[in-house]
Amino acid sequence: MKIFDLDRLQEIWITITHNKSRSVLTAFGVFWGMFMLVLMVGAGSALESGISSQVEGFATNSAFFASSPTSLPYKGFQKGRNWNMTNSDIPIIKQRVDELEYLSPVLFAGGSDENVVRGEKKGSYLVKGCYPEYDLIEKSKLLYGRYVNDIDIAERRKVCVIGERIYEVLFQKGQDPTGQQIRVNGIYFQVIGVARSTSGVSIGGRTEETVVLPFSTMQQAFNQGNIIHFLAATADRGVPVKIVQDKILEILKQQHQISPDDKEAVFTMNIEEQFKMFNYLGIGISALIWIVGLGTLFAGAIGVSNIMLVTVRERTKEIGIRRALGATPRNIIGQILSESVVLTVIAGVTGIIVGVGLLRVTGIVLSQGDQFFKDPQISFSMAVISLIILIVIGTFAGYIPAQRAMMIKPVEAISEE
Incomplete structure (x- = not known):
């Protein structure tokens, strides 16, 4: 039927x-x-x-680190001690953390009033120094030119990558800015690229309103010594970020005489856990x-x-x-x-x-x-x-x-x- x-x-x-x-x-x-x-x-x-x-475009298998005052006394040091990550931490971390994929130190300089200038055009923007690997962690899209490379780091070149918004303020629409000079915090740099963010997540400020310098150049040009403000790291594929995070925390505490039980001396953020x-x-x-x-x-x-x-x-x-x-x-x-x-x-x-x-x-x-x-x-x-x-x-x-x-x-x- x-x-x-x-x-x-x-x-x-x-x-x-x-x-x-x-x-x-x-x-x-x-x-x-x-x-x-x-x-x-x-x-x-x-x-x-x-x-x-x-x-x-943002690496979800990443973790970030920054120094913070200690909360416990250790080896003669009182609690509340200020400390800084330094250049010497980088090779030690790379050597001891086998699960590490990318590692980049970061420096920040605040955007003071009209700190970025080209001729009569000017604006107030964030300045950031980093390694080429940072663009593999917080990926950007290049509208002109290229990103910072290893040669820029090794030779401390006075070059910069500017954000799209900075380009719009300092240059005419359609003009190729590569090779042009701009003044950043009183020092002249040559523009090598224009970047746009590929995600809504950014560390330290929007890519469109940031000037990126080679990390070594920024340390030397702005008398930062060997200080690192921020450290960005990613884990190899298939490796939990928590493993890399714990190992880097342990190394930083050992290198800077911080109690292993101090939970506040190192600010850390595990992006994988957030996602x-x-x-x-x-x-x-x-x-x-x-x-x-x-x-x-x-x-x-x-x-x-x-x-x-x-x-x-x-x-x-x-x-x-x-x-x-x-x-x-x-x-x-x-x-x-x-x-x-x-x-x-x-x-x-x-x-x-x-x-x-x-x-x-x-x-x-x-x-x-x-x-x-x-x-x-x-x-x-x-x-x-x-x-x-x-x-x-x-x-x-x-x-x-x-x-x-x-x-x-x-x-x-x-x-x-």
Whole structure:
């Protein structure tokens, strides 16, 4: 027996449209549940895409270190002692930490009033000195020229990479700035590149508003001695950042006479752990979305089930006649389940179409600017899963009414007025 032959579908449609207002109100619960589920899943997808775009180009397997006053006395030193990381720490860390991938010291110089000048044009920007490896940790996109290289470090060249915003202020649009001289904190440097950030995450300031110098040049030009303000490190692929973090902490404490139990002397930030928190948050949001969405759908299914019970009651005589004419329990159950599934699927698919349409319009609006939410949508697999859920819910909604219909006795049903 075909469940959805032409005659059966026509009969189902006549039954559903017999009381249009009741069918519409019944279907609205399923429509609204699926509509909200699509919107919430799309919003979750947009949030995930937004977070991914913000961290794209930034090494998530990284950790950062900075000095901080000690909190414990050690080897004759009082607590509260200030100390600094130095150049001598770099080769020791590279030698002892086998799991290390990249390592770069960083120096910072604050953006005093109009500290970056070219002719009559000037502005206040951050100045940062680092190794070439730093661009592999906080990746930037070069609009002109190149980044700092090993030769710049070795020869202490007076060169710099400027941010896109600095370029816009100091140079005319479309002008190639490479080879041009600018004055940074009173000292002239040659521009070798223009950089733009590839992520929304930055350390010490936005790439677009930062002047990057070779680390060695900055130490010498600004009389920084051998001090390191900040240390950036990444772990090899497959190695937990915590291993590299702990080893570097141990080395720094040994090198600078700091108690092994001092938890405050070295400021450290494990980016991998931060992103794990974001991932867990995303999983939690997704789970909440599905719980709320499925809960709303099942509430709609209960409404469909209640209405189907009423329909069965109203059609008691009809069902009795069908039974008297030879309809089997399977025929009766199939009829009721078919009506429930068709009503549920029509309402649910309408909710999917309207929800996807609204997500599409929202995505077009959001694409006009640099928004945190990006490209809200649902995947094809999500649409297939939703359709399967609708069929399951429709079957669930029609099961109890179908059982009720099957229990109707033909003689009693025919004689009922």
